Amino acid sequence: MKIGELAQRSGLSAYTIRYYERIGLLPYADRDASRQRDYDASILTWIAFLGRLKATGMPIQEMLRYAMLRQQGPQTNAERMALLKAHRQGVAAQIAELQASLLVLDTKIAGYADAEKRIETDDEP
Amino acid sequence: MKIGELAQRSGLSAYTIRYYERIGLLPYADRDASRQRDYDASILTWIAFLGRLKATGMPIQEMLRYAMLRQQGPQTNAERMALLKAHRQGVAAQIAELQASLLVLDTKIAGYADAEKRIETDDEP
DNA sequence: CTACGAGTTAGAGCGCACTCTAAGTCAAGC
């Protein structure tokens, strides 16, 4: 598949795909006879995983570290696992913070709803 | 309290506090006799709330919108509530995505742990 | 044959949210 189709299917822009290749997040893609990138569908799995890392707030530098380890083969498994474990902890912390913030928002929203009701019904003591 | 102390107590840098004032996220602070900002402790509550909005991914433009409504008094309550409700939905969605990603990470980590064990014990069928 | 659309590269530009610099003011301690 060519870059346009990959862009469609991955949700990344073609610009971003080229950028990711340039910095090493995506492997250098094979080129066809006219020097255009020719992708295997398997790249979609990797892009989806990168998307998860990104969605969970991993900076590109760290994704790059993971990508490089991956490229070095199975002897880097332990280090990759360690990296993901550390990241996992960060994600769990993020979730906890968002949940706490959700409570704060709900309290604030309830406060506004309350004030609104008090005005509507005009039932101050 | 002066800006240095507020920085300490709020966790923002003095640079950031001035920046927030400049763009309107923080109200223009009263100045003392030597034209230095002099803060009331109550500002800490507002900064903490801004911190929640920021932690939940609200862009500064939107915080600014909220800050301006707030400054206009109680007649903007309905709009502020609507803004927070919309944001609340986004936060809930974020949490859901992070939780899904957490599962993906756990699966990946389990895969590495598995591979490691297989090597250690060398017990392939 | 030519026009078009999709691809190529190197490198410039952008939006966000700060973060810092330079040059100056002020109050307190030696």
Place this chain on the structure above:
DNA sequence: GCTTGACTTAGAGTGCGCTCTAACTCGTAG
């Protein structure tokens, strides 16, 4: 009286993660 350190301003600079431009090359349709 002088130094020190915390403050002031306007405005420049930074890092991140893209996003776009310019100039070019291809393959295909009319």
